[in-house]
Amino acid sequence: MRLIKPVAPSLPALIVALLLSACAHEKPIYRPILTEGFADSLERWNSHHPDRKIDQYDTNQILAIADNLLLMQRNNGGWPAHTNPFRPLSGDEKLRFLKDQNASDASFVDHNVFPQIYYLSHVYLQTGDVRYRNAARRALRLTISAQLYNGGWTERAVASTKLEVARARVDTQVTLDALIFLRKIASGSMPYGYISFETRREAADAVRKGDALLLRLQQAHNSRASIWASAYELETNLPAPASDEYLPSLNTPLSVAISRYLMRIKRPPAEVKRAVRGAHDWFINNTLQRWQTRYRAEFAEGDLRLPRSQSNLPAEPLWAERYVLETSEPQLACASMSATTQWLEHPQETGDWPLDLIEDDYPKWQSINNQAQVPTL
Helix, strand or coil: CCCCCCCCCCHHHHHHHHHHHHHHCCCCCCCCCCCHHHHHHHHHHHHHCCCCCCCCCCCCCHHHHHHHHHHHCCCCCCCECCCCCCCCCCHHHHHHHHHCCCCCCEECHHHCCHHHHHHHHHHHHHHCCHHHHHHHHHHHHHHHHCCCCCCCCCCECCCHHHCCHHHCEEEHHHHHHHHHHHHHHHHCCCCCCCCCHHHHHHHHHHHHHHHHHHHHHCCEECCEECCCECEEECCCCCEECCCCCCCCCEEHHHHHHHHHHHHCCCCCCHHHHHHHHHHHHHHHHCCHHHHHHHHHHHHHCCCCCCCCCCCCCCCCCCEECEECCCCCCEECCCCCCCCCCCHHHCHHHEECCCHHHHHHHHHHHHHHCCCCCCCCC
């Protein structure tokens, strides 16, 4: 019987084998995922835990963060607002999340739910683990099913069929957030390429319905389009107080965001162009400086009221955060303001939110869409 002499492996083959063996024991390195969408929710969480020292996960520990998101997710697919998934959870916290999975406290407030879907989708693409894909799909299904019959969304992240319609209010910020998110789903942009074409069509239908609602909800003053209120009654589409308001009001920073959203629509129809032009013109005509001029003119004509502000406002245009619905008059902290209220006494309620839109974004939009030039500030 002839014996076969074993052949010694060559040096290059041995090196390759050793490298492969070493790689088999190396933990995979994951790419960090953007977390800007969680900013408002985290800010609120931090404000509720000011004295708490927090150990944060590193940005590349995406599995630990994603596992927290799975644990925090409610059974209907949503998440409670103002949580912090970027830290190690104690045993008691984990147990509480497990016990609360049937809770009906899922919320869209402060941009909640949408960044979780974004994060889990990226984790799925990096790992191939279907648990993260399935969790993201459940949350997406909830988002679509939460759309109201008129095209809007409430703060509550529950299916619209489970809402008390008589008490439901359309939250304008949540509606805008949902539309921005669903446009990305409909287009299949990164990281949503794995979403089925059927679901993308549903998202596109929801966007068309929501866009039409935004156009209907735009308010008017003196027969001219103005801006948007913070919330609306579902059955009447009339402005209503938002959760942080005593009275319904026009919301300046929110209306700037809606205007920018509409300006990103390619080949906009005539009604979208009218809405953008109307909001732009309203911003120009309702700076605090122009309101101060109006009050001084009334005083000069013999009005018994003093000018609303006797202090000089800055040269740069400023706007109030909120305005009275019927008159577009700036609305400050006190609902029944005295005539001597100073604008500058409320700096936290004033800002230059529309300035970049007026000076930069709108002229570019005009040029792209062949709009006639209009006066600026």
